[in-house]
Amino acid sequence: MYAFVVFAIFVVTAHGQITVPGVCDLTSSGINAIRIVNEELLSGAWYQLSRINNTLDTGDCVTTTNTIIITNNVFARGAADTRQVFNKTAIWKNATFTALPNGVYSYQYPEIALNTVYVATDYSGYALLYSCIQANMTHKNVYAWQLARSTQLTETQSRLLNAAISSVPDLNGVAWRTVGHQKENCQTGGASTLLVSPVLLAALLWNMFINIA
């Protein structure tokens, strides 16, 4: 009996970007991806539940809203506006995307261009996005995001998502960074900011006036 053990060699760069040996080719048959995506069904809001560390995302409470433009029944382009909260500050990362052949989408962020595939999605519950960029001759930077239509997955969605993750060799054994969606993760601005409604303020002042008079 021989036991084959595969060691994945992950290199984490200074910015938390995961780098693995290999050539980035999203059209390769070795990459499990949806090759014919129904873009229209990607519309609307998605919660980012988890990601592998990357240079683009920094915060929690991450949501992406997709706007899909269809012209003459053909996908023309999309916008993916991502809002996240880092250090109690909301940060927007807005991308536009267009379709390349074989289910690859070219995302243009202000700071980076990323080619991305949908490894799996049921459109209404969960989605797994995978992306890579050639870092140098021998290594690629990899990206992956677990998205969902709500902040919690059903057992079935969770099983399908995990199966999708297992189907991508680059994602075997990577550490996922869970994205918080609790109140404390989503809070922005000063924690002690007290908003008093004008009506309440008027009532308080009136009360003081009555008591003084």
Ligand SMILES: *[C@@H]1O[C@H](CO)[C@@H](O)[C@H](O)[C@H]1NC(C)=O
């Ligand atoms: C978080 O925000 C506070 C107040 O705005 C600031 O003083 C601090 O440097 C920020 N921390 C980081 C890590 O950006």
Ligand SMILES: *[C@@H]1O[C@H](CO)[C@@H](O)[C@H](O)[C@H]1NC(C)=O
């Ligand atoms: C990103 O998009 C949102 C709405 O989708 C908008 O409110 C925000 O101003 C945009 N931010 C930038 C930096 O373009």
Ligand SMILES: *[C@@H]1O[C@H](CO)[C@@H](O)[C@H](O)[C@H]1NC(C)=O
């Ligand atoms: C390519 O990048 C990897 C990871 O950052 C590094 O370990 C390797 O030495 C680099 N190779 C070359 C030829 O620069």
Ligand SMILES: *[C@@H]1O[C@H](CO)[C@@H](O)[C@H](O)[C@H]1NC(C)=O
């Ligand atoms: C991701 O990066 C953050 C901050 O750079 C670090 O604290 C965290 O441990 C990293 N998580 C994983 C799963 O690599």
